[in-house]
Amino acid sequence: MDPSIVKELEAIVGPENVSTSVADTYVFGFDSSIHRHKADVVVMPVRTEEVSDIVKLANRHRIPVVARGGGTGLSGHAVPVKGGIVLSTRRMTKIIDVRVEDLYVRVQPGIINDDLNKVLMKRNFYFPPTPGSGKVATIGGMVANNASGMRAIKYGATRDYVMGMEVVLPTGELAHLGTRTIKNSSGYQLDRLIVGSEGTLGIITEITLRIMPVPGNKALVLAAFDDLRKAGQTISDVIAYPVIPSAMEFMDRTCIDAVISAFNVNFPHSEAIVMIELDGHLAEIADNMEIVEKIASDAGAIEVRSSDDPKEMAEWVAARKAVLPAMSAMPNKASVALADDMSVPISKIPDAVVAFHEIAKKYDIIIATYGHAGDGNLHTKFLLDVNDAKAWKRGEAAVGEVYAVVNSLGGTTSGEHGIAITKAPYMRKERKDTLAAMIAIKKALDPNNIMNPGKLFEWEGLILADLRYPAEVEEDGHPAEGFGEGVE
Amino acid sequence: MMAEFKPNRLNSVVDEMNTCTACATCLVTCDVFQVLQWDSSSPRGRVQLAYGLYTGEIEPDNSVLTRIYQCTKCGRCEQDCPSSVKLLDIFEAARHDLFEAGYRLEKYEKFSNKILTEGNPYNGEEPRWKIFGREPKERAEVAYFMGCKVAFQEPEMGRATIGLIEHLGVDYTLLDETCCGAPLVNAGVSDEEIRKIAEENVREIENRGVRKVIFSCPSCMMSFRDLYSEFTDLPFETEHEVEFFQNFGLELEHTDEKVTYHDPCHLGRHYGIYDEPRKLIARVPNINFVEMENTREKALCCGAGGSMKLADKELGIKVGEKRMKEADGRTVITACPNCKNNLKISGRVKGVSELLYENLKKE
The missing domain is CATH 3.30.465.10 (Uridine Diphospho-n-acetylenolpyruvylglucosamine Reductase; domain 3)
Known part of the structure; x- marks a missing residue:
């Protein structure tokens, strides 16, 4: 970074809010995704006017600007792939x-x-x-x-x-x-x-x-199934009844086994668990609870539990949240953010999960699926030996097939985590008839392409780029294997 | 002399670094990050810096060293980590490899050299027992390992602890002790040096036929329990003074002093000793005790752990100020000389033993 530009940045936000140090430019190159790339300079403005001055300066000199909030993006949103300025909003908290x-x-x-x-x-x-x-x-x-x-x-x-x-x-x-x-x-x-x-x-x-x-009271119904399709039936029947729960969470066998084994959680050994949260007035909750219990039983649940006891509900929710640490406890494997938040039409959840299991088997990786079943948004946790380049390549191939399934079911690449880098090739494929409009909008608003360049439709490479893991994965120049082919 | 940086110990924590999902949960409760607000000063940031050192992507310049050492090792990040990553092992490995290769912050180097040559970091020239006017006995049932901080910076705590032990008629001795080695681990000094210290301290205690060693300083106790046991058998029990005093009756005067209690990280979070100090405080009749907002597992750090003030004194004081705000003007009682030493910059602080000793019923 040209020292005169750093000086100008210091004049805008004060020297204490600008850093070009090795430590800061390195760390601000990471977020919660699998990628990282070094920044040239980090700035922490406080006021809107400062942000405006920084952007004017960057635009004048054609320097990339990457805005960063909590740095919790899972697809590389805050990773400055083209270097430049990382603008942290940590001091704009009013x-x-x-x-x-x-x-x-x-x-x-x-x-x-x-x-x-x-x-x-x-x-x-x-x-x-x-x-x-x-x-x-x-x-x-x-x-x-x-x-x-x-x-x-x-x-x-x-x-x-x-x-x-x-x-x-x-x-x-x-x-x-x-x-x-x-x-x-x-x-x-x-x-x-x-x-x-x-x-x-x-x-x-x-x-x-x-x-x-703030909604009033809450209750939880937990239903366990020996068959994914029965779980899917329950999810669809609850919504079609109609009962609109405040949350409807899903865990597959891989997740259930992992939390039971790691934390001795009191969950039934089963193929799937659906946890349904109801909120509202007490009478409304009681009615809905009865309806949901009956729907789950009719669909063939092997166990149905209900609770409105805050302590017991907190234990169930904690068990659901224990999926990640349970996965992390698996030896020689790490949980990586690949294909992590696809959304499918709600009724297609069982088809998607069955297909993911087959893909996992085919590529010899662990894919644990859980998520917000009520809105069709699934989370798949890929567990890989992150030191092994071959494992990454198998993971990449599996990602391609996962998205092929998602698209064939009428779903979308990302439900809530966004696209950035890790999902860019798949979003481009899914939204191919709107790419031209997106590009036109980008050009109109950002003629010099300084705002978070290289992401979304601009990401040219494969998804295993700038990895923040030790494996050196060579790009072979081909798009992810299996992409575009559905799995029956 | 700076040698080529080699990730010798970092090699052993690669799986831990890989397991970190970078979820940033640790940022929420890291007192250092909450003061500085730079992501690089957070536990996640330090893991990333350790990773950069391991892969050789970054040079260990002063900015990297400072961030690696801007940590009190309070352990809150480890406690809160959803993936149970052993963060402190990563940070210690980074410090070890940096120190070994000669990448050292000047103050840590001086501090460590002093400990290795003089047995303490605080210019203490005379033996510690001399400060308290009590020669070590040849043999005793109990030994009081006071630690450098008590001896040379917080002697009132030592006087109170010795006063209580003597009041209770315990067969005890002071020791010809040397620094426990905790600050050396904080700096990253090699195991070989620490082994020598461990053996020296253990031999000194063993030779006096001691069955139980009591500590005022949780970090000293941690050195014995967790560190020395890697090198040598401990032929005696170890107890913190708040555990030791549980076993004795004490007749205490009334006081209406308004107090609260600060949980030292090494005593509370590390050993789960939360109830014992509170029970001792509650023995003082009429004492006006109120908990702080964040206590026990959620207690904030005092700001002095991990020898962090050597890397950034001002930061340590700010972390301490934040903690003292929760005391809301009450006297803070604590059970660690390090905590007392830093917190007293921002308010009134005393040790549990001091509170008990000053309220002992006069005969």
């Missing part, structure tokens, strides 16, 4: 205005999801999307990625709560998108364009979010 009477809150992008909710809950309100990383994920990152979580079936994703935002465009100009009103039919919904744009169209510096009253 809650500007809480307006419960108008159902909105205005925040800076660096505020952490759970920190915001702690404040809102004092007023009996909250921001409903609940990503698993809510303790560390920032609202700016969630908006840029359209993140969501286990309660999307009833409460939607981040995009459903974005009313408006302030954005520094790639030229450094400030734009106010959307409104602070519940309704808005005034022209293009440009705020929606920024949601999920993964930092490629501008840097979000303020967000107006819709907020909701």
